[in-house]
């Protein structure tokens with residue numbers, strides 16, 4: 001028996017060489033690698049501007065700030081996602097308003113989204129759940145009709161198209177993420193993409209302590225020498241650092257280091273290969289599991305491709321399987337050293353969201369979103385990474401079937 005993890009990054013010598021080369025260059029922050037990385041990501045999303053940041057979450061935070069979303073505003077989003085897609089709304093003091101999902105695509109139901117818009121709605125944060133870009137064009141049309149911005153949380157959807165348009169190209173602003181379980185990784189990292197130069201420049205400034213836009217990309221002499229720019233500046237770099245210590249607005253340190261960016265540059269060069277490998281792994285799962293009457297496999301609408309982020313199956317039919325049974329199946333897989341997980345528990349049922357809903361700072365509580373709630377108690381994310389072998393897929397699926405039949409027997 002050998003361990004099959006839930007996910008595993010795909011790092012080759014090309015990545016290692018470029019990171020080492022960058023370390024030897026002496027420039028570890030605010031250098032050419034981050035610029036190269038953001039250009040590659042922006043091009044892949046068919047956007048004019050990319051702003052590399054320290055995480056997808058930081059990117060979402062800056063996107064909402066740049067759009068001027070704040071206290072008193074409501075922002076519509078999905079309850080069935082990684083928590084960051086709603087947390088960014090809380091960071092800026094706005095109120096998340098949840099809308100239920102479509103049971104097939106697991107993305108927000110466009111009709112329910114349209115019905116939830118009120119005069120207080122100031123933005124939509126839409127998520128390509130598990131890499132599925134379904135309805136992005138419909139969300140875009142709804143946002144345009146109401147003259148509010150669409151923010152695309154495409155953190156799970158790198159490199160995919162929907163009706164001929166790339167994920168990341170639908171909203172006013174989009175955000176991608178590069179944690180090690182994503183399609184490509186920078187270790188930690190994210191990238192904001194947009195066609196709007198003003199928004200891009202605002203994000204550039206805010207990721208770099210609110211420095212003036214021109215200076216935000218300028219590197220002071222201390223950085224040229226390889227030291228952290230602020231160390232030189234704090235040490236009394238004086239005139240040589242120019243306006244390095246002049247801050248135009250409240251900013252953050254959400255920069256991406258050159259080492260992370262170098263990893264990302266090498267990964268982006270391999271993007272087509274990586275997407276092909278992931279499609280191959282998804283095909284193996286489909287071949288092995290389709291026709292299984294107790295499992296619902298990822299559902300693609302005819303016009304949709306999927307950027308395979310994870311492979312999430314669902315135990316069939318509401319009422320047929322309980323959450324406890326699902327949880328025991330996951331525990332059983334893990335006992336067999338197979339990485340499996342319950343992607344995702346609903347955001348609005350996280351205890352701190354329930355508390356915020358009671359205080360009126362969040363709209364939506366348990367019972368309000370029956371589809372998202374029912375789906376989230378029956379999902380199982382299976383191991384998914386580029387080099388997963390056919391034999392591993394067979395072990396995972398065989399063990400899954402064994403655990404499911406044990407539960408069936410246990411019911412008597």
Ligand SMILES: *Cc1c(COP(=O)(O)O)cnc(C)c1O
Nearest residue numbers: 055056057082084085155177179
């Ligand atoms: C991964 C992810 C993020 C951002 O994650 P970070 O770990 O901050 O990079 C945001 N939203 C969704 C839907 C994600 O899957």
